[in-house]
Amino acid sequence: MDSSLEFSGSLGSSWSSALSRCRTYKVLVIGDSGVGKTCLTHRLCAGQFPGRVEATIGVDFRERVLDVDGEKLKLQLWDTAGQERFRKSMVQHYYRNVHAVLFVFDVTCPPSFSGLLSWVEECRKNSVGQDIPRFLVGNKGDLRDPKRTREQVGQEQAISFASVHGMMFFETSAKNPPLKCVNGQRASSKGSYQQEDVEDIVLALAAKLKRQKNHSSVNAAAHNGSFKVLNKKNPEKDFWTCC
Numbered sequence: 739m740d741s742s743l744e745f746s747g748s749l750g751s752s753w754s755s756a757l758s759r760c761r762t763y764k765v766l767v768i769g770d771s772g773v774g775k776t777c778l779t780h781r782l783c784a785g786q787f788p789g790r791v792e793a794t795i796g797v798d799f800r801e802r803v804l805d806v807d808g809e810k811l812k813l814q815l816w817d818t819a820g821q822e823r824f825r826k827s828m829v830q831h832y833y834r835n836v837h838a839v840l841f842v843f844d845v846t847c848p849p850s851f852s853g854l855l856s857w858v859e860e861c862r863k864n865s866v867g868q869d870i871p872r873f874l875v876g877n878k879g880d881l882r883d884p885k886r887t888r889e890q891v892g893q894e895q896a897i898s899f900a901s902v903h904g905m906m907f908f909e910t911s912a913k914n915p916p917l918k919c920v921n922g923q924r925a926s927s928k929g930s931y932q933q934e935d936v937e938d939i940v941l942a943l944a945a946k947l948k949r950q951k952n953h954s955s956v957n958a959a960a961h962n963g964s965f966k967v968l969n970k971k972n973p974e975k976d977f978w979t980c981c
């Protein structure tokens with residue numbers, strides 16, 4: 739890979755000030771194994787559904803840089819393992835200095851919805867305060883079957899859970915997100931289910947984080963001795979980029 743290390747201290751003033759405006763936000767993605775956290779984070783960062791995925795061991799990182807009202811903002815998604823045996827003693831580390839949490843469940847798997855309570859509890863145990871923005875994402879919306887509602891998680895249930903736990907709710911599909919018309923309206927949703935494009939989630943997340951006052955974002959360029967890895971073959975695109 740053709741990458742270079744750039745030491746912040748050697749950067750020119752314009753570069754330095756551009757980087758100093760790029761805040762990094764740590765976004766923790768949690769939920770039961772198999773709900774689609776890895777696929778969702780791929781979709782959020784690369785705009786694609788991955789060809790092949792394996793169970794996450796520990797944690798994987800994906801990044802996306804957005805331009806929100808002229809300000810660069812980097813979302814660092816921590817895709818954590820859903821399987822207990824792959825989490826082990828690292829859990830405390832995942833929760834440290836987190837800026838937002840995405841709780842993911844599978845709309846076709848009610849146990850993954852009931853399991854959310856234990857993820858909320860894990861957040862509490864790791865001192866994630868109520869001031870940290872929380873998002874509830876019902877994934878695999880493409881698999882909804884209006885004839886099998888009893889075997890699926892109803893949207894009213896999810897909305898109610900989100901409201902009780904102070905979360906913003908989205909239903910989507912990392913695999914086949916709903917299409918949008920040119921005017922931004924939803925072209926299709928699954929039956930009577932309202933579903934959002936994954937892009938709407940990332941924009942809501944970015945907007946919420948930007949509004950968040952007194953955040954403790956990591957500012958790579960502002961810290962003495964910090965450095966940034968630049969991949970020359972994949973320069974950051976204007977709107978978004980992927981690791």
Ligand SMILES: Nc1nc2c(ncn2[C@@H]2O[C@H](COP(=O)(O)OP(=O)(O)OP(=O)(O)O)[C@@H](O)[C@H]2O)c(=O)[nH]1
Nearest residue numbers: 771772773774775776777793794820878911912913
């Ligand atoms: N139909 C459909 N399948 C999906 C979707 N998202 C993920 N999957 C499938 O669900 C399976 C599990 O996806 P992962 O992204 O690995 O799930 P995970 O939550 O990261 O699992 P762990 O790493 O074990 O915690 C894979 O076979 C994916 O192809 C979706 O939106 N629709």
